[in-house]
Amino acid sequence: MPFESHRPFNDLPPLPPARSLETIPVLKACIRARAALAELKAVGALIPDQAVLINSIPLLEAQASSEIENIVTTSDRLFRFAGQGYEAGADPATKEALRYRRALAQGFERLSARPLTTVAAVEICRTIKGVDIDVRATPGTALVNDATRQVIYTPPEGEALLRDLLANWERYLHAAEPDTDPLVRLAVQHYQFEAIHPFADGNGRTGRVLNLLYLVEQELLDLPVLYLSRAIIRAKSDYYRLLLAVTTDGAWEPWLLFMIEAVRETAQWTTAKVRAIRDLLDETAERIRREAPRIYSRELAEIIFVQPYCRIGNLVEAGIAQRQSASAYLKALVGIGVLEEVKAGRERLFINPELLRLLNNDDGG
Numbered sequence: 001m002p003f004e005s006h007r008p009f010n011d012l013p014p015l016p017p018a019r020s021l022e023t024i025p026v027l028k029a030c031i032r033a034r035a036a037l038a039e040l041k042a043v044g045a046l047i048p049d050q051a052v053l054i055n056s057i058p059l060l061e062a063q064a065s066s067e068i069e070n071i072v073t074t075s076d077r078l079f080r081f082a083g084q085g086y087e088a089g090a091d092p093a094t095k096e097a098l099r100y101r102r103a104l105a106q107g108f109e110r111l112s113a114r115p116l117t118t119v120a121a122v123e124i125c126r127t128i129k130g131v132d133i134d135v136r137a138t139p140g141t142a143l144v145n146d147a148t149r150q151v152i153y154t155p156p157e158g159e160a161l162l163r164d165l166l167a168n169w170e171r172y173l174h175a176a177e178p179d180t181d182p183l184v185r186l187a188v189q190h191y192q193f194e195a196i197h198p199f200a201d202g203n204g205r206t207g208r209v210l211n212l213l214y215l216v217e218q219e220l221l222d223l224p225v226l227y228l229s230r231a232i233i234r235a236k237s238d239y240y241r242l243l244l245a246v247t248t249d250g251a252w253e254p255w256l257l258f259m260i261e262a263v264r265e266t267a268q269w270t271t272a273k274v275r276a277i278r279d280l281l282d283e284t285a286e287r288i289r290r291e292a293p294r295i296y297s298r299e300l301a302e303i304i305f306v307q308p309y310c311r312i313g314n315l316v317e318a319g320i321a322q323r324q325s326a327s328a329y330l331k332a333l334v335g336i337g338v339l340e341e342v343k344a345g346r347e348r349l350f351i352n353p354e355l356l357r358l359l360n361n362d363d364g365g
Contacts, residue, residue: 003248005150008139008157012165012195012247015172021184021252029260030181036267037220043274044223051306052277054105055082056359057225057270062100064229065208066093068236070146073097075360080309080349089345096128100205103127107213108224116173116213118166118198125199125206135162135198143197153244155197165196173214182218186211187259191246208232215263227270231262276358281305284338284354291336295329304339308352308359 003009044053059078066073073094078101081090087098103124110120118135126133137159142151156162169192172185193207212224232239235258242258245251285301299320307314315326330350333339339350 005152006142006154008154009195009247010156010158010161012156012192014165014168015188015192016175016180017188017252019250019252021188021256022181023253026184026253026256026260027181029257029264030183033183033260033264033267034181034220036264036271037215037226040226040267040271040274041220041222043271043278044221044225047274047278047281050223052281052302053223053225053274055306056277056308056355057227057273058101058104059097060359061208061212061227061229062097062104064227064233065205066097066100068208068229068233069204071096076356079356079359080344082307082309096130099128099130100209103206104209104212104224107209108216111213111217116170116210116217118163118170120213121166121193121198121206121210124209125202128205128209129202133199133202135159135166136200141197141200153247155195162196162198165192166198169193169196182214182220183260183263184256186214186218186263187256188252189214190259191243191255194243195247225270225274226263226266227273228262228266230269231266235262272363273358277305277355280354280358287336287338288333292332295332300329300333304333304350304352305355308355310339310350310352311347 044050047053059082060075063073063075063078071093073091077090077094078097081087081094082098082101087095090098106127107120107124114120122134136157139157141155141157143153143155144151156165169189172192173189190207190211193210194203197203199206208229211228212221212226215221215226216224238258242251242255246255281301284304285296285298288301289296297320299318300315303314303318303320304310310330312323312326312330315321315329316323320326321329330339331341334341334350338352340353342349342351
């Protein structure tokens with residue numbers, strides 16, 4: 001039966017796709033993207049405290065991935081409210097983006113104990129949405145054009161069918177296919193997950209978290225620090241158009257090339273950003289050593305990169321100093337121009353302005 005946007009797509013074909021996907025253009029794109037990922041992996045390993053990366057790039061990813069779904073916040077707000085116990089004063093959009101970052105972090109931690117599964121996808125979606133969501137059991141879900149409100153896709157319906165499709169998706173993730181490039185499988189599984197659309201909400205963000213975790217699971221990355229949503233939001237209309245074209249026309253190659261190129265582009269961008277963060281950290285550490293030698297330690301320099309909105313408690317929790325000394329250390333860094341102090345309600349925040357400028361700068365450095 002031909003595809004009809006208003007009819008539930010219960011005929012979604014299982015994986016793997018029936019046709020050969022590894023065309024010459026696709027394989028060439030994979031070679032370029034894998035080289036870019038290898039460079040990112042190597043550069044990231046050069047930063048001694050990996051929390052510097054875990055606390056920065058994933059927040060940018062959370063911001064962009066949420067913005068794709070029209071949940072808009074700023075990186076400044078995300079960094080200000082990031083951290084245990086600090087979300088309470090945030091606006092709803094910032095809280096939701098922070099939940100995305102938490103879902104990514106929790107998924108990464110669990111990878112060491114178990115592979116990606118349907119259960120993992122459910123847990124990710126629950127964390128993102130902050131509610132006890134599960135695989136859809138009722139009909140009525142449809143994707144509409146934001147401007148025209150026209151239905152463009154109606155995903156499969158029926159909990160049993162959805163769980164069968166997810167079981168097939170899960171088997172594809174871990175099938176022994178040594179001749180299929182993992183970047184091809186990344187793009188294929190992402191299409192399939194979004195086509196299944198297993199949840200009433202949060203499918204796009206859940207799928208994008210799964211993308212990053214899959215790259216880690218396949219050992220193409222050590223950390224989930226690829227800013228992949230940057231490429232998607234810069235070509236949002238193409239992303240949705242090409243996803244739909246796989247459904248309506250079986251147009252796999254354009255979709256694969258789009259996703260693989262997105263990986264390559266953002267790997268190169270992220271590599272440049274990581275290098276810039278590392279250089280700024282080294283410059284800042286040297287500046288503290290030179291201008292405030294009495295308080296200098298590498299750990300002190302690193303904590304203001306792990307926490308660009310730093311609190312006295314962050315130094316105490318890191319074991320750098322007791323509360324009174326921690327306050328003096330941060331004020332000394334304000335005195336030499338490394339940090340800026342601002343009052344936010346009852347607390348004092350010590351901001352790393354150079355790092356925030358670097359992170360907010362959309363180029364690679």
